[in-house]
Amino acid sequence: MLHGGAIADAMLGWKTHGTLSPARDNAVLYPTSYGARHPELEWLIGPDGVLDPTRWFVVQVDMFGNGISSSPSNTADYPPLVTAWDNVQAQRQLLRDVFGIDRLHAAYGWSMGAQQAYHWAACFPEAVERVVINCGSARTAAHNQVFLRGLMAVLEAAPEHRGEGRFAAEPALAKRAFGRIYAGWALSQDFYRAGLHLSPETPDLAAYLRGWETRYDAKPAADLLAQLRCWDAGDISDNPLHGGDLPRALAAIRARVLLMPGATDLYFRVADNEAELPHLRDAKLLPIPGIHGHRAGNPAGNAAGTAFLREAVRLWLD
Amino acid sequence: MLHGGAIADAMLGWKTHGTLSPARDNAVLYPTSYGARHPELEWLIGPDGVLDPTRWFVVQVDMFGNGISSSPSNTADYPPLVTAWDNVQAQRQLLRDVFGIDRLHAAYGWSMGAQQAYHWAACFPEAVERVVINCGSARTAAHNQVFLRGLMAVLEAAPEHRGEGRFAAEPALAKRAFGRIYAGWALSQDFYRAGLHLSPETPDLAAYLRGWETRYDAKPAADLLAQLRCWDAGDISDNPLHGGDLPRALAAIRARVLLMPGATDLYFRVADNEAELPHLRDAKLLPIPGIHGHRAGNPAGNAAGTAFLREAVRLWLD
Numbered sequence: 001m002l003h004g005g006a007i008a009d010a011m012l013g014w015k016t017h018g019t020l021s022p023a024r025d026n027a028v029l030y031p032t033s034y035g036a037r038h039p040e041l042e043w044l045i046g047p048d049g050v051l052d053p054t055r056w057f058v059v060q061v062d063m064f065g066n067g068i069s070s071s072p073s074n075t076a077d078y079p080p081l082v083t084a085w086d087n088v089q090a091q092r093q094l095l096r097d098v099f100g101i102d103r104l105h106a107a108y109g110w111s112m113g114a115q116q117a118y119h120w121a122a123c124f125p126e127a128v129e130r131v132v133i134n135c136g137s138a139r140t141a142a143h144n145q146v147f148l149r150g151l152m153a154v155l156e157a158a159p160e161h162r163g164e165g166r167f168a169a170e171p172a173l174a175k176r177a178f179g180r181i182y183a184g185w186a187l188s189q190d191f192y193r194a195g196l197h198l199s200p201e202t203p204d205l206a207a208y209l210r211g212w213e214t215r216y217d218a219k220p221a222a223d224l225l226a227q228l229r230c231w232d233a234g235d236i237s238d239n240p241l242h243g244g245d246l247p248r249a250l251a252a253i254r255a256r257v258l259l260m261p262g263a264t265d266l267y268f269r270v271a272d273n274e275a276e277l278p279h280l281r282d283a284k285l286l287p288i289p290g291i292h293g294h295r296a297g298n299p300a301g302n303a304a305g306t307a308f309l310r311e312a313v314r315l316w317l318d
Numbered sequence: 319m320l321h322g323g324a325i326a327d328a329m330l331g332w333k334t335h336g337t338l339s340p341a342r343d344n345a346v347l348y349p350t351s352y353g354a355r356h357p358e359l360e361w362l363i364g365p366d367g368v369l370d371p372t373r374w375f376v377v378q379v380d381m382f383g384n385g386i387s388s389s390p391s392n393t394a395d396y397p398p399l400v401t402a403w404d405n406v407q408a409q410r411q412l413l414r415d416v417f418g419i420d421r422l423h424a425a426y427g428w429s430m431g432a433q434q435a436y437h438w439a440a441c442f443p444e445a446v447e448r449v450v451i452n453c454g455s456a457r458t459a460a461h462n463q464v465f466l467r468g469l470m471a472v473l474e475a476a477p478e479h480r481g482e483g484r485f486a487a488e489p490a491l492a493k494r495a496f497g498r499i500y501a502g503w504a505l506s507q508d509f510y511r512a513g514l515h516l517s518p519e520t521p522d523l524a525a526y527l528r529g530w531e532t533r534y535d536a537k538p539a540a541d542l543l544a545q546l547r548c549w550d551a552g553d554i555s556d557n558p559l560h561g562g563d564l565p566r567a568l569a570a571i572r573a574r575v576l577l578m579p580g581a582t583d584l585y586f587r588v589a590d591n592e593a594e595l596p597h598l599r600d601a602k603l604l605p606i607p608g609i610h611g612h613r614a615g616n617p618a619g620n621a622a623g624t625a626f627l628r629e630a631v632r633l634w635l636d
Contacts, residue, residue, distance in 0.1 A: 142510035142523055146502040149527060153495035159477040177471035181499060184464040189587050192460035205460055209467060266584075269507050 001086050002239060005079025012094050013038060013068035014061045017045050018053030020099060027101045028056040028317065029091065029120065032063045033111040033298070034227055035219055041110070043300050050310045056105065056317065061091050063112065065226035072165065072222035080165065081229050084112075085239045088119045092127070106130040106317050107255075110297045111268065112227070115140070115234045121255040122236035128255040132313055135262050135288075135297035137272045139246055140234040144267040147185055148232045154178050155225050165225045175221060179212035188264035188293035196291070250279035257283035258316045260309075262296035286312055319404045320557060323397025330412050331356060331386035332379045335363045336371030338417060345419045346374040346635065347409065347438065350381045351429040351616070352545055353537055359428070361618050368628045374423065374635065379409050381430065383544035390483065390540035398483065399547050402430075402437045403557045409434070410442060424448040424635050425573075428615045429586065430545070433458070433552045439573040440554035446573040450631055453580050453606075453615035455590045457564055458552040462585040465503055466550045472496050473543050483543045493539060497530035506582035506611035514609070568597035575601035576634045578627075580614035604630055 001007070015038050020027065028051060032038055038060040044050040051058050062068040064082045072078040095101040107117035107128055114136020121131045122138070140148070155161060155178065158171030191197065192205075202208040216224060236242065237249035257280050259273040270287050277285055288296040292305060299305030319325070333356050338345065346369060350356055356378040362368040369376050380386040382400045390396040413419040425435035425446055432454020439449045440456070458466070473479060473496065476489030509515065510523075520526040534542060554560065555567035575598050577591040588605050595603055606614040610623060617623030 141507070142513075142515065143502065143505075143507040145523055146498065146510065146527070149523075150495060150499035150502055153491075153498045153531075154472055154475070157472070157476065157489075157491035157495045171475075173471075173475035177468060177475045180464065180471045181468035184461065184468055187461075189459070189461040189584070190589065192464065193587075193589065193593075195460075197460070205463055205467075209464070213471075266507070269511075271508065271511060275511075 001079045001081070002083050003081045005077070007064070007070045007075060007078065007082070010070045010090060012061055012090055014059060014094060015042070017058040017060070018056055020057040020101070024099070024101050025103065025105060026055065026057050027095065027099070027104050028058045029095070029104050029107045029117070030058055030060045031087065031091065031109050031113040031116040032061070032066055033109070033113040034231060035066070035216070035224060037066055037068050038062050041298070044306070044309070050306070050313050051108065052314070059095065061094065063087055063116065063227065063230070064090070065223050065230060067220060067223045071220070072226050073220035078226065081233060082226065083230055083233050083238070084116050084119045085123065087116050088123055091116070092124060102127065104128045106132065108132045108134070108313065109136060110134040111136055111294065112231050112234070115231070118236050121253040121257065122249045123239065123241060125252050125254040130258070130316060131255045132258045132260060132316055133273070134260045134309070135265055135268045135294055137234070137268055138236045138250060138276050140232060141269065141272050145232050147267050148228050151178060151181060152225060152228050154181065155221050158221070160221070165222055167221045171221050175216045176213040178224070179215045180209055182215070183209055183212040185266050186294050188266060188291050190264055190291035191293055194291060247279045250276055251281065253280060256316070258312070259283060259285045260297065260312065261287050262292065262294055263287045263289050264291050265294045265296065267294060319397045319399070320401050321397070321399045323395070325382070325388045325393060325396065325400070328388045328408060330379055330408055332377060332412060333360070335376040335378070336374055338375040338419070342417070342419050343421065343423060344373065344375050345413065345417070345422050346376045347413070347422050347425045347435070348376055348378045349405065349409065349427050349431040349434040350379070350384055351427070351431040352549060353384070353534070353542060355384055355386050356380050359616070362624070362627070368624070368631050369426065370632070377413065379412065381405055381434065381545065381548070382408070383541050383548060385538060385541045389538070390544050391538035396544065399551060400544065401548055401551050401556070402434050403441065405434050406437045406441055410445070420445065422446045424450065426450045426452070426631065427454060428452040429454055429612065430549050430552070433549070436554050439571040439575065440567045441557065441559060443570050443572040448576070448634060449573045450576045450578060450634055451591070452578045452627070453583055453586045453612055455552070455586055456554045456568060456594050458550060459587065459590050463550050465585050466546050469496060469499060470543060470546050472499065473539050476539070478539070483540055485539045489539050493534040494531040496542070497533045498527055500533070501527055501530040503584050504612050506584060506609050508582055508609035509611055512609060565597045568594055569599065571598060574634070576630070577601060577603045578615065578630065579605050580610065580612055581605040581607050582609050583612045583614065585612060
């Protein structure tokens, strides 16, 4: 691993959609985001979806720490920090060894998935033609880190926490708090002001929050913590290639970069992508309009949001 | 109390600055904000300060639950919910019984203090000439409630929590998490992006967050929780006078209302005050510029922010 340790017999979960072309030039990599496993992010793949498997060979890859790929929950000596750099190295090996793919038509990702896509573009500049950075950033912003470190402290404060990111049992009450805190960040203030959290199933805020309180029940706390550390350390320049020089890492990217921050995202900010833009040689900034906050980038169940995403991504991939 | 229970032998902490005029017409009430005791908010009172005690008789009053006034930490049977309504009833009695004051020249408050000032204007329309609502709202917004309920859940998840908002011992690790979470909300994303959290004393984010991690060490968790509940329930219309009808409560206000949200405040939003404005008969919206988030309204140590606040408040009070 970039920051020490190793995963013995590392595993990567993955699922493909569509057919790899004989020239092996239609692969679109789609890594997972925080807390998610690939089935949860599959909804936008389809002939009429955002990623069209009749044209592209879409490869979903589970991030280390997500409970399917090597994670604290399935690996005794999981290293203290597994980074996006480590993830993309393993993804590159997977694509080469299993599919013989050396070059991606595109890397597409949302949130931590976007950070992995960004790492692909910066770490393997010759291997990526296009990237779609959907609610992600090249380096995790300080404010985003404050959010993450609050969540870390909630899990670490649990009586079930044994230390070193390991737990004697699942910390049910800490995960309840974790979910509520997440609910404050994942959607925008305007989303709540407009009452979009209300529905026949969730007639008031308490009912809506109950969904968040139980959201992480099935996710091992040790995995949640490992992924938080990965996110907190996200930085395309923190590696031997770029030596911590973010402008240099951005300038090394040869892919065409579509930056799609959510207009009202509270932790991956439009301003963060705006600051990256001058350093990118071929990039476009296209904020996703609306009041869905960070969720604007993964608009399951939101028809208008999905239509916007589909049109923008399809144009970029053409 | 509005929602049941009573505080036997209720106590209010207070401190006055300046001299009450013979006509008793120069009183400016200045209630405390979340987690604060009056000395922490005293810095802006001075002949050249925001509140000038050579002109006004400034009465700082400690909110119930802040550890000086009646609070869980000093009152065995403290009620489950003590509201801003309850606070302003007690404040009115204090002003009448101790000083013979029936009418305020102004009520000035920041954050939860602003919510109390708003309650004064709505609950005693004839008793308040001016109010300054500095980073506050007439009703706590849903998004703000999500923030607060996350904090509640952090304290409730502590192994020291006995239930019912009482603690067997101070929950040190939970308060560490509490402080970190607060740090993400109290300042804006832009504040952190600009590196304003960095100084010779706090050369990196971890060092800056250590200040927040220990910020609540001296504040009893039961008091922190009681004040969160009060904030969560903040609503100038939730009382027998206004029956839950917020537009009616806003329309009942006779005071001249200066709404000063922080332009980049993450929980008391400019949009929340904008929504109140059409219902107020005599009000002005004056967002506080800058990137200090919620702290823009209590700009201790920030000369530009203090100058802006001083000028606006002095004009309003004249």
